[in-house]
Amino acid sequence: MTRARTGDRKPAPMSEEKPAQATSSIEDQIRLREGKAAQLRERSLDPYPAGVHVTTTTGHVREVHASDDAKALEAEATGPYAIAGRVMAIRTMGKATFLSLRDRDGDLQAFVKKDKVGEPAYETLKLLDLGDIAWVKGRAMRTRTGELSIEAGEGGFQLVTKALRPLPEKWHGLSDVETRYRQRYVDLAANPEVRETFRRRTKLITGMRRFLDEREFIEVETPILHTPEQAGGAAARTFQTHHNALDISLKLRIATELHLKRLVVGGLDRVYEIGRIFRNEGIDRTHCPEFTSIEFYQAYATYQDLMKLTEEMISRLCLEVTGSSEAPYQGTVIDYRAPWPRISMLGEVARLYGIEGSSDKEKLDQLGKLTRNDFGARTSDKEALFKLGKAESLGEQIAWAFETFSEPMLPRDRPSFVVDFPIEISPLARKRDGEPRLVDRFEAFAGGFEIANAFTELNDPRDQEARFRAQVEAAKRGNEEAMPYDRDFVRALEHGMPPTAGEGIGIDRLVMLFTDSPGIRDVVLFPLLRPEAEGT
């Protein structure tokens, strides 16, 4: 690692005259940096060495010496610490240079003095550019201004990776959204808060696993490639693909639901899967064609049990990930502590239309008497009316009315559960005992969007058949999101699925909430974009 430092005490002569022309177009800058790599090679220094010996991180050094002042550090024989990281700043004072090195833990200053580090190493320092990766070994010290630094010892500086492209500007970082998404490596290198976002994402997923594992759930993996019959479990259009050897057309899954319930039939009473879901639909602030969901199923539980579990899990995750049970989201602090308010979809819609009936049955009966025009009377907004007009059943009418009028009114500073869903929009949920026009289902909302969807599962195979038939009918009428009739799933239910409750949570959306990210693309490392135009 310290090769070729002692061989030649005199700095190697510059390979050629200075560049004839000072330049700075990107091509020029790359050429110049390549030239510096060549100069390193001329001094028998590899610009891309392997086996660099790093003994610690910037974070560790900061931690160990957090409370040591300059005097204490001078008295103590600290280290030596060998750290490496991307060079974020170079401040040269002539025969002494300050570097800001950034590794996975953060930034730390390195202080390289010519008389300490030795002439050869100091000469290679002159070939260092912002964005290169450098290695420094030495003791910990504090500068006059009190900044903790590593002071490079004899031979304690090495350039370990030459970067050919310059980093974005140090002060503003990289802010062009398109470049941030397309070249996430630059975004991550330049903008520390982006790393924090993705660190939190990982923490969240780890925390979910721990939470469910503690409750004796087991994690499984089910197929992503679905036959056309299997590609159900949600209302969504699919991606098409094809398997060559079998010569069959396949679809990418739109949910993990139906396979997971097959596993419950098989006796895996508590099961979950975290994985990618693909839905061939538009892209906006909260939708992405590939996203990550967790679905879990618990036998002998009901949707009521899952509401409790959800409150508990998400409030705990918020604490684990953000350090508090309350987290700001786009200007509003959301308090995740249980219990979350329950809001009745049926009740809210009934209230909207002046129906104060006491029972669900009464509300449904009264709402059933309303005409399409009655439903539309609440708004003159053309688009809202169009939506309301599309409803083909009372249940859809209620759902659209809720979405249009009530959803925007959900609490902003708290997550909430919406309950009392109509059966028509819930083809996999169990009918409610006593009111078969409703199902035992909830959706959780926070920050203005849905984060979870759960229900007591339908386990009556004959009822499931009927629901599938209704979906097939809907598909015939042109509903492209209707799910296919999955015969094998019905066969599985015929073997008997214990009474079960299941839930799906959008992990990306939770990450948005816990990182205060405005859009789903900010929490996905490489979001799908149109292909880049030629030339970059």
Add this chain to the structure above:
RNA sequence: GAGCCGCUAGCUCAGCUGGCAGAGCACCGGCCUUUUAAGCCGAGGGUCCUGGGUUCGACUCCCAGGCGGCUCACCA
């Protein structure tokens, strides 16, 4: 898919009513052994997203297209 907005140096951005393309940082040369958005002196760097049109003259105005953002639609 629709509406609105944006695209100028590697990055972040100015550029007026059409008249030679600008700044800061970065880069290049020089000075500097405790700086930290280091500093000082000097130099260079442009497919103004693309293609048409109007005009004596277009970064600027018009048309078409590309990519992105936001809103809406689609979407649980």
